[in-house]
Amino acid sequence: MAVTPITELNERARDVFRLVVESYLGTGLPVGSRTISKMASLSLSPASIRNVMQDLEELGLLAAPHTSAGRMPTETGLRLFVDGMMQAAEPSVEERRAIEAGISEGGPIEEALSAATAALSGLSACAGIVMVPKREPVLRQFGFVPLNERQALAVLVGQDGSIENRVVDLPVGVTPMMLNEAANFMSARFGGMTLAQAGDALRREVEGDRSALQGAARELVARGIALWSQDADDRPVLIVRGQAHLLDDGTAADLERVRQLLEQLEGKQEISRLLESALAGSATKIFIGSENKLFSLSGSSVIAAPYRSGDGRVVGVVGVIGPTRLNYARVIPMVDFTAQTLSRLMR
Structure with a gap:
């Protein structure tokens, strides 16, 4: 399904849609019109909000998991939010220090990559992944x-x-x-x-x-x-850290999805092929759910950014894998910063 341009939504629809997505990303639960109406930033009645949510559902941006439930964003809706509405939050000083700490300890490059991936995993509460540069030691x-x-x-x-x-x-x-x-x-x-x-x-x-x-x-x-x-x-070309973060309290009702995701993480060669598509780019890539066939069953998202050698060549990719209800505004800049830090290490 083609993503509806954000410019085609009126201001009321954009406000309701943004509140639904932000609530879902924070709780992982569908949100109802009554909950939205109580938010201070919106002065609409529950009935008006229901009508707007119905319109958004017809556009393919929201969905109801069952009849009596509230609405949650579809993968198409999440893509629209990430590309057109999200306000990114730069990593805090503490988060930057945590990412840089393991990298600055010296030693083999693989150890530094593993440390950076573990730090990124812990901060994002996702599985951290990094492609190791293919190189021959002198x-x-x-x-x-x-x-x-x-x-x-x-x-x-x-x-x-x-x-x-x-x-x-x-x-x-x-x-x-x-x-x-x-x-x-x-x-x-x-x-x-x-x-x-x-x-x-x-x-x-x-x-x-x-x-x-x-x-x-x-x-x-x-x-x-x-x-x-x-x-x-x-030699393995992919390091994965923090799979245990995928088994948080919010996954109790979604164990089958998590089981499928953990199985997919075992197939490192398949994930490597996915990440290779980010090697050709100069910016962070975001794959949401079924946008990538590998994670279509588990409904997972991948955020990946390339890092470079001293001469500017892209030599690897670092990122995270987690549920589609990621805190994209926080995690995307964190992945970007980790890639920049690894690029400085490779100089």
């Missing part, structure tokens, strides 16, 4: 720590200070001296390269029979690079 140092006769802990240190550990199976005949030799070789030969570049360099040396390593030690190096490269390809 290597600085390698190490192997023996665990037993057949396994060792392979340690990779990136130039950004990140540290990753993997358990690698040892080729037959590898000694502790060979582990040190292989680690020193990798650090000296592959420092400053990405994993892909290191793998290509090793293959060229082996093919040209120019490798300083032979036998078991050379096989150990190849296994280490292959293991890290494979894990990098499988």
Whole structure:
């Protein structure tokens, strides 16, 4: 259904519609004409308000869940409110500090992204989501720590200070001296390269029979690079935090919707594809309910904003997923601020 332009509603209709939406977003419940008539900003009788609400229902902006209930906004109505009537509220000083706190602690970029997402989730009472930039770490140092006769802990240190550990199976005949030799070789030969570049360099040396390593030690190096490269390809590109916020007191009568939403959050690849549509934009994107097929059953909303690297390229997306009755005026600026903060981190 096409969204009715806000200019086609007269002042009385706009006032009634705004009060219905704001009441619903605050309580999650349908609102009746008598409740609207008691609001100080509106001097209309319940009968007049009922007539206006009926007109808004015929336009597809309001709906009644059952005959005796009040009205609530439809997804079309929510879209009209968000695009044409909502007055955004900037994040408070405390909210800004909470978002920035985890990001300023240093460490691997994934930890900062996770911290920002957790803070955004807590402040918005939604599930926080962030797409991790697809990047290859630049290597600085390698190490192997023996665990037993057949396994060792392979340690990779990136130039950004990140540290990753993997358990690698040892080729037959590898000694502790060979582990040190292989680690020193990798650090000296592959420092400053990405994993892909290191793998290509090793293959060229082996093919040209120019490798300083032979036998078991050379096989150990190849296994280490292959293991890290494979894990990098499988690395999660989406971090989700705060799913428990979706199970608040207001969901007791709506458990089926929440169950469907939690199941959808488990399918991270599907959500990643949804968020990729925000990568091409320069502004925050808002998906309300069935506007996106992924969340059509659970009736959920997604607010997502892109964040950028130092050269201005969009490298990821941060946002929230929650019920359609989100406090859009508060949450949208909060998502915007989080994206801006992550962009500063990426410089």
